[in-house]
Structure formats: structure tokens, C-alpha cells
């Protein structure tokens with residue numbers, strides 16, 4: 001039977017979204033609400049994970065069930081879900097190729113497949129994570145392991161480590177540490193546990209107000225903070241790590257538990273697409289979120305080369321900016337919105353308080369409640385928001401493009 005032109009032509013969508021995570025579903029939901037029809041999201045996973053709650057799971061303040069919903073149940077109504085993974089993009093032909101071999105066309109493409117976790121980027125790290133002593137809040141299964149291990153340890157050395165370079169909610173590696181310290185203090189065993197935190201920068205976070213709050217908690221819990229220090233290698237057999245410092249050089253440290261935020265980078269498969277900048281992330285105008293050379297390509301979230309610190313909170317502003325700008329382009333109008341670089345990192349500094357860091361792309365404070373810097377102080381109010389209100393808002397409003 002002869003193959004017709006129609007049969008040869010790839011399936012095509014007005015708006016095609018790569019990645020059905022926080023960014024992909026929220027922006028699809030916003031576009032749908034703005035009246036855009038024929039939106040498809042490509043996402044391989046059957047389960048959607050709410051990552052900010054991983055820190056609570058690891059630190060013992062939320063059950064694992066709070067992180068998971070089926071992808072189908074959270075995909076906004078009227079948006080098509082293509083269960084597959086993109087392997088390459090051809091921005092000149094306006095098509096993407098999927099792992100199944102299918103080719104899908106688009107009028108506009110939104111790229112948001114998240115960031116890549118490089119567990120193999122540090123010698124011995126991947127192997128160490130497979131031992132009982134290797135834990136993390138950056139993977140769902142390791143967060144569940146962390147919860148049990150941090151609960152059960154009664155003495156020894158626990159090392160927490162945060163990497164240099166780009167990261168999704170960079171400070172999140174610290175969160176289970178404060179939660180665990182508060183728990184150990186309540187059990188009366190904190191003095192039997194030596195807690196060491198490795199951070200890559202000169203201070204614990206990088207904003208004076210936030211550093212002050214975190215340093216107060218670090219002193220209160222007796223944590224040894226090693227600044228400008230990164231994890232160089234891990235030897236799981238001897239339970240030792242080698243740390244790197246620009247002046248002190250390499251030092252060896254023993255651990256009984258090792259909690260690691262892994263090094264992160266742009267997804268490897270994007271290289272060669274012609275759409276990335278020197279960092280490997282998707283090149284976009286950081287204010288409009290539109291690609292500088294391909295006017296029908298957009299990016300946001302952890303995979304975009306924007307200037308802000310990568311976070312879900314940043315996405316609430318990014319999704320609105322991108323959706324309104326894309327709709328304006330569809331109508332032939334000027335783009336009305338500019339993303340202001342807003343980001344957020346809620347530090348769970350105890351089992352009932354949070355230090356809510358809100359900042360722009362130069363780490364200047366950007367409080368949600370204008371002129372009130374109080375949210376950046378340790379508060380119960382922000383704990384209630386982070387642990388109880390925000391997860392509800394995420395599942396019911398953010399993913400639907402309503403917030």
C-alpha cells in the first residue's frame with residue numbers, strides 16, 4: 001500500500017512541552033487557562049514527585065506518600081500527555097525525536113526536562129549511596145533511607161555535603177541536617193553525634209540576613225561548618241571521604257552516615273541540539289524566557305540558562321511570564337511580561353520552624369510581603385506554610401496553572 005504524505009507527516013502540536021515536572025505541567029496549565037488549544041506534554045514517568053517534600057521525608061517530618069501522585073491525575077485537563085522521553089530536538093525542522101522512535105512536530109516548543117544529577121561525578125559516590133551509610137534527600141528512595149538512618153543513629157559522625165556549581169534548590173542539602181539535629185537534641189543524644197556540614201561558598205548561604213539566622217542555628221546545634229569545602233571522593237569500604245579546600249587542600253574524614261546533595265549539570269542529551277549556551281543549559285533571554293535565535297523555542301525551570309537560583313518558587317513567576325509572552329506572540333502582539341529573577345529557599349531549621357530565604361538573581365532580598373523582611377527570620381508561620389499549605393497549593397493549584 002503506498003505511503004501517503006499525511007501518513008509520513010509527524011504528529012504535530014501547537015505547543016509541545018518537554019518534561020511534565022513542576023515547570024512543564026504548570027506552564028501547560030497556565031497556557032490552557034489562557035485559551036491555548038492543542039498542548040501536549042512529553043513525560044516518561046508514570047508518577048509525579050513533589051521534590052521539596054523530599055527534605056521533610058529525609059528529616060523525618062513527612063511520610064513518603066506525601067511526595068507522589070500519578071502523572072495522569074496531575075496533568076491539567078485538556079492537555080495531552082505523551083508518555084515517552086525526548087532524545088533529540090531539531091529546531092530547524094521544528095521536530096523532536098522520542099525514545100520510541102516517533103517524531104513529533106510543533107509550532108512552539110517549551111523545554112523543561114529539569115537538571116541532571118551527576119552521582120558518578122565524584123569518585124566512589126555512587127557506590128557509597130548503595131551502602132547503608134549513604135543517604136540523600138535528592139532522590140526519592142535515598143530520602144526514605146535517610147529518614148530511617150537519621151532516626152536510628154545514636155552516636156558517631158554524620159557528614160552533610162552541598163556541591164559547587166548549578167543545583168536545584170542549592171541549599172536543600174542542609175535541610176535534613178537541621179531537622180535531624182533538632183530530633184537528636186530532643187532525644188538527648190545530640191552531644192554524642194558529631195555533625196559536619198561541607199558548603200562550597202565562603203558563607204553558609206550567601207545573604208547576610210539568612211547567614212545570620214543559619215549560623216545561629218549551626219552554633220545552637222554545635223554543627224562544624226566547613227566553608228569553601230567540597231566532597232572530592234568517597235571510599236565506602238573504609239567509610240572515609242576526602243574533602244577539598246582551596247587553601248587547606250585535601251583532608252580525610254571518617255563518617256558513620258554521609259548525606260550528599262550530588263553535583264548537578266544540564267542534561268547531556270541537550271548537547272548538540274544547537275539550543276544551549278556554554279553552560280549546557282537551554283539558552284533563553286532571562287527576562288522573556290524565549291530563545292534568542294529560535295523564536296518558537298522557550299525554556300524555563302531547572303534546565304533553562306536563566307540567572308536565578310533554580311527553585312520551584314522561581315517557577316511560579318517564570319510560568320506566568322512564559323505563558324503570557326507565548327500567547328502574545330501567537331496573537332502577533334509584543335511580549336508583555338518580564339521575569340524578575342525571583343527565587344526562594346525555605347530552610348527547615350527545626351521540626352517546627354523555617355527560615356524563608358527569598359532573593360533575586362543577585363541574592364538581594366525580595367520579600368513576598370513587600371517591605372517586611374520578617375519572613376527571613378526563623379518562624380513557625382513559614383513552617384506551616386512550607387510543610388502543610390504549600391504541598392496542597394502545589395497539587396491543587398500550581399500544577400494546574402492556577403498559582
Ligand SMILES: Cc1cc2nc3c(=O)[nH]c(=O)nc-3n(C[C@H](O)[C@H](O)[C@H](O)COP(=O)(O)OP(=O)(O)OC[C@H]3O[C@@H](n4cnc5c(N)ncnc54)[C@H](O)[C@@H]3O)c2cc1C
Pocket residue numbers: 018019020021022023024042043044045051052053054055084085086087112113114115137138139168169172269300301302303310311312313314315344345346
Ligand atoms: C531535594 C530537593 C528539595 C527542593 N526543595 C525546594 C523547596 O523547598 N522550594 C523550592 O522552591 N524548590 C525546591 N526544590 C527545587 C524544585 O523542586 C525544582 O526547582 C523544580 O522541580 C524544577 O522544576 P522542573 O520542571 O524544571 O524540573 P523537574 O521538576 O525535575 O521536572 C523535569 C521533568 O522532566 C522529565 N524529563 C527528564 N528528561 C526528559 C526527557 N528527555 N524527555 C521528557 N521528559 C523528561 C522528568 O522525568 C521530570 O518529570 C527542591 C529540589 C530538590 C531536588
